[in-house]
Amino acid sequence: MILNTDGTKPIYVQIAEWLETEILSGSFNSDQKVYSQYQLAEIFNINPATAAKGLNILADGDVLYKKRGLGMFVSNDARERILNKRKKHTLKKLVQDLVLEAERLNVSEEEVFDMIKNVKRNWEGT
Amino acid sequence: MKVIESKEMTKVYGKTYALNGITFEIEENKITGIIGRNGAGKTTMLKIIAGLFKETSGEVRVFSEKPFNNLTVSANMIFIDDGMILPASLNLKEILDEAERFYENWDSSLANRLFDYFSLSPNQYHSNLSKGMKSTFNMILGLSAKCPLTIFDEPTTGMDAGVRHDFYRVMLKDYLAYPRTILLSSHHLEEIEDLLEDILLIKDGRVHLHLPVADLKEWAIGLSGKKDLINEWVKTKKVFHEKSIGHNNLYVVVKNDFTIRELENITLSGLDVFPVSSSDLCMYLTQKTKGGIDDVYNKAKSDKYS
Structure with a gap:
C-alpha cells in the first residue's frame, strides 16, 4: 500500500485500515503478533508515534490486544x-x-x- | 525528560523583536517540525537553543542548562544549516575525522557509507561544493554525530528531489535505530509531516501552535457551498481562510469543533466538507489577512471604484 498523503484521511487511520485489510485477507491470524510501531514506521516512512496511534485505534476497538512487553496480537473475533x-x-x-x-x-x-x-x-x- | 524548556524567550535586534516571548517545552526523543513564514523567527530561535546566539531576555534551558557558550550543550547538540562555516584548510575527509574527535557518539561507519552513497569525494573542499552537495555533506555530519539533540535548520536547501527523499528516509531509519530529539525546520511541511511527531508553528516571534501533527490534521475543516448557508454555520466560529467561488458560493476554513452530529447535518444541508492539509492550514494561520494575496487585488479594485 502507498499512503495517501494529500490530507483526505489521517495517516494513522490509513495504517489502521491497512492492518484491518491485512487481517481480513488472512495475512495475520488470531493470536498472531502484528507489526510493531517501529516496523510500521520503517515500512511506511512515518513517525513511530503515528504508527502507534494506528495500532491503538485497533486496540481500542478490540481488534488487537496488547501483551505487555511483547507487542500487539490479533483478537479471536477480530x-x-x-x-x-x-x-x-x-x-x-x-x-x-x-x-x-x-x-x-x-x-x-x-x-x-x-x-x-x-x-x-x-x-x-x- | 524535557530536553528544551523556553520561557518568554525574546530576542531584539535594534528596535525589532525577532522573538517576542517564545514559551514551549520539548520532550526527549521526539521529532518536532518548526514551521513558520520567512522572517517568523525560526532560525533565531534555533540558534539560541543551539547556544550560538544569546537571548535578550527570558529563560532558556537545554539539558537543564543555559545554552549560550555552554560546553555540555555543544557536545550533545549539533546544529546544521546552510551557512555552516567549516575550516577552509581541511578537506571533507579531514572534517569528518575532526568531527569524530569531538562527538562522543560519532558513527564513522554511517558517515562513510553515506559519503560513498552520495558520491562525495574525500579530497574535495567544503567551499568548492555546489549548494546541494554542501547541504548533503552537512546532513551527513548532522546524522553521523548522533547527538541527543539534533537541529536541522532548512537542511534541504539546494538538494534535488531524490536527495531530499533519501535524506528524510535515512533520518527516520537512523532515528528508529537511535532515538534522539530532533528539531527540523522546513518550508515544505508536506514533505516532512509524516516524519514528525509534533509541530511548532511560529508566527511573528511567538508560538502560535504546538501540537501533535495528527491533531493538526483534524484541527480545522473546510466547508464549501452556498454563501448564506455557510455563513449560518460559521457565524460563531473563527474563520481562518475565506475564498469566494463565483457569486454565490464560498469556501471557508474554520476551527473544527463541530460535533459528529453537526458535521452530518452540515453534509445533509448540502454543503461539502473537506479536510484541510497541514501545509495549507499553516499557510492560512500565518497569513495576515483572511483572503491572502487575493485581498491585494480586491482592495485595489474597490479603491478604484469607490
Missing part, C-alpha cells in the same frame, strides 16, 4: 469486529453520499435501487 465496524461506518457513509447526490440530481429511490441492482447483475454476469 474479523467479525472489522466487518461490523466497516458496515456501520464506512458503508453508512458511502450510502449517505449516494443518497445526497441522488437528491441533488432528483433521482428517485426506485431509480437508485435499480442502479444498485444493475451494478450487481453486471458483476455477477461477468
Whole structure:
C-alpha cells in the first residue's frame, strides 16, 4: 500500500485500515503478533508515534490486544469486529453520499435501487 | 525528560523583536517540525537553543542548562544549516575525522557509507561544493554525530528531489535505530509531516501552535457551498481562510469543533466538507489577512471604484 498523503484521511487511520485489510485477507491470524510501531514506521516512512496511534485505534476497538512487553496480537473475533465496524461506518457513509447526490440530481429511490441492482447483475454476469 | 524548556524567550535586534516571548517545552526523543513564514523567527530561535546566539531576555534551558557558550550543550547538540562555516584548510575527509574527535557518539561507519552513497569525494573542499552537495555533506555530519539533540535548520536547501527523499528516509531509519530529539525546520511541511511527531508553528516571534501533527490534521475543516448557508454555520466560529467561488458560493476554513452530529447535518444541508492539509492550514494561520494575496487585488479594485 502507498499512503495517501494529500490530507483526505489521517495517516494513522490509513495504517489502521491497512492492518484491518491485512487481517481480513488472512495475512495475520488470531493470536498472531502484528507489526510493531517501529516496523510500521520503517515500512511506511512515518513517525513511530503515528504508527502507534494506528495500532491503538485497533486496540481500542478490540481488534488487537496488547501483551505487555511483547507487542500487539490479533483478537479471536477480530474479523467479525472489522466487518461490523466497516458496515456501520464506512458503508453508512458511502450510502449517505449516494443518497445526497441522488437528491441533488432528483433521482428517485426506485431509480437508485435499480442502479444498485444493475451494478450487481453486471458483476455477477461477468 | 524535557530536553528544551523556553520561557518568554525574546530576542531584539535594534528596535525589532525577532522573538517576542517564545514559551514551549520539548520532550526527549521526539521529532518536532518548526514551521513558520520567512522572517517568523525560526532560525533565531534555533540558534539560541543551539547556544550560538544569546537571548535578550527570558529563560532558556537545554539539558537543564543555559545554552549560550555552554560546553555540555555543544557536545550533545549539533546544529546544521546552510551557512555552516567549516575550516577552509581541511578537506571533507579531514572534517569528518575532526568531527569524530569531538562527538562522543560519532558513527564513522554511517558517515562513510553515506559519503560513498552520495558520491562525495574525500579530497574535495567544503567551499568548492555546489549548494546541494554542501547541504548533503552537512546532513551527513548532522546524522553521523548522533547527538541527543539534533537541529536541522532548512537542511534541504539546494538538494534535488531524490536527495531530499533519501535524506528524510535515512533520518527516520537512523532515528528508529537511535532515538534522539530532533528539531527540523522546513518550508515544505508536506514533505516532512509524516516524519514528525509534533509541530511548532511560529508566527511573528511567538508560538502560535504546538501540537501533535495528527491533531493538526483534524484541527480545522473546510466547508464549501452556498454563501448564506455557510455563513449560518460559521457565524460563531473563527474563520481562518475565506475564498469566494463565483457569486454565490464560498469556501471557508474554520476551527473544527463541530460535533459528529453537526458535521452530518452540515453534509445533509448540502454543503461539502473537506479536510484541510497541514501545509495549507499553516499557510492560512500565518497569513495576515483572511483572503491572502487575493485581498491585494480586491482592495485595489474597490479603491478604484469607490
